Amino acid sequence: MGEDYRIGSRLWLIYRQRLSRDTAGAVINRKDGIKYTLNNSVTIGLDGTALTPVTAVLVSPLDDPAAGGALGNAPVGTVLTLDNSYSGVDSQVTLMNPATGGANVETDGPLRTRMLLAYQALPQGGSETDYVNWALAVSGVTRTWCVRRLMGVGTVGIYIMCDGDDQTNHGFPAGTDGLSHYEDWGSYAKATGDQLRVADAIYPNQTITALVYVASPIPKVIDFAITGIIEQEQDLTAAISTAINLVFFTRGDPAGEGIVTLSSINAAIASAPGTDGFLMTYPTQNITLGVGELPQLGTVTIT
Template structure:
């Protein structure tokens, strides 16, 4: 049973009673008496001590620890908070043939987000130059996902460059940007590390390795997914790639560092988000495993629901999406009872019927991740 911390009012009353009991025949707690002021001060100090002890108790276990104390618990298991990372990709600008675009040139997106040219380039015979660009890091080290963007995003040079036109566009998706990991998602990884013993390549190992990559929020491992000796790791980046529904932006494949005899890659090399995860897994995976990092295929599940008031429909949709987020996995199934239970917890919903889907489970084909589809309200 948890200890009940006394309130400040209770402590004041306790001190007042102790003082009154020690001064027989007098009232030492009049409105402006010195004893009355001292009683309030002592009660406040005791309350502060209780608060500090409560704080120390919270930091004594990773289940409730916060901030640097939580990071300390994680460090003991080799699990570190994921830092903010800048997005990167490539951009194309038209210009005069042989005109150079130097490294370090600032590039601006329409919303003010800035990028820098990582490597210099020269306008070729096509009349364009394509250079790698990297988002300018957040000085506070908190944000990074804002730099992500699809291919074709309009960009412009922030400074005049002779022979290069100011208007350009992203030649590839701008990916890899992620915000600093918050305490709750980090806590989940820390607790998983304390609960799971590393096995040197078990299913849980691949999932933990993938979740340690900045931006990755969910991961699943499918042993022998592409045949004997292969490992398929599905990942989602719900925050960093929110514009695409959390699905990775890039192409599926293996790490560029997973090389066979002669230094040639043992399979198709991934790109974008998938490549970032695959490269992070490469030094950790068993040498015999051929690891593919794959984006799940969205499997929208439509619903027909009867009896939900108009004012509660948005909350019901969020509740269903939450069930898909928590329990959905590629090729898995979700008990329909979980959907019913989630809807029942929404305020204002007292009587409803899920007309469709019907049955007992919502199932998805191999590699497909269930997501909330359109809802028909009746």
């Protein structure tokens, strides 16, 4: 897992060559104790900054299954500190792109689901289920959908989600949409972050005529208003939110034909303890999803 970090510096030009020789493998620290190393030597530019990819240093899952590769993920703007000081160089390091690609060890449940899908849909040389299974095989990817001709004739669209222990992005992939960096045809941008990992993983398997475009769904935020609960002895917001999120997780589909029915949401809320007598006053109609849209819970107001 590696992303670009920018190192602010007050370094004079006489230090540029020295810094270039010494910094490969240098350790930088996050405030919670997670460490990263610089992949390459760094030369400070004339503008006083430098860019370099870094890699998170984590405990091996063989030593600690709970260590979690997701611990190395971090959002844009994360500030780190150089482990060793360099004369004239600011010790502060700032994440310019999100650090992505870290995923915890797959648990038995998701593994079993993937295995059943693979047994039910044998490889067909590039069918829709093939693309779904190829994407799900990438670490950290938990849901995926294949859309024919998403970007026009000859294209195959792959929407991905990265639900898991790391919820900093509500399960949406961290990166930008696009093609594999191996793809040398087409005018579309190359993907970055999670989308790039999936595009690169699919590229060796895809049909030779396909132009595979990996994208993040677009969150469609839905607010809820609920009233009429007979005896509200505790704050039920968390329980109701969990029930709604489960419906969104199972019913959400960005392929363009997704519908989340109010009846399914009402049934989920009714199953939460303490909601007897509730009445959902908003939304008032089934939630329809356009191409690329995936429902995301907004605010839940209980009166």
